[in-house]
Amino acid sequence: MLVDTDVLIWNLRGNRKAGDWLDSSPGFTVSAVTYMELVQGLRNQAEFRMLRQAMSYWDATIHPVSEAISTRATFLVETYALSHNMQMADALVAATATQLGQPLVTANDRHYRHIEGLEIHLFRPE
DSSP states (O other), X not given: OEEOHHHHHHHHTTOHHHHHHHHTSTTOEEEHHHHHHHHHTOOSHHHHHHHHHHHHHTTOEEEOOOHHXXXXXXXXXXXXXXXXXXXXXXXXXXXXXXXXXXXXXXXXXXXXXXXTTOOEEEOOXX
């Protein structure tokens, strides 16, 4: 499963449901884009170390953006930017999930539900 940024942010904010889900889903994947978004939101080196430790604990894989993912993401932006406000980061995350053949775990299904061939597992933090 590819985990979207929002699920990890819920965990960082102390959401128990997100923490429980992540703890029970070892070996999940995150896009390099998701990882970079998380790092950009950190406030200091201590938070960075905590993120790295958590990723190691979960045995999470950070998947790089390949040429195929970039090509697919470009198609998604060209197709959905005007009609659905598709953003670059969301396109790269969706393209990573489809390229890997993995479902995307997200609470932001409205960002992705219009993408044909993308399997979404909806996460609800409440």
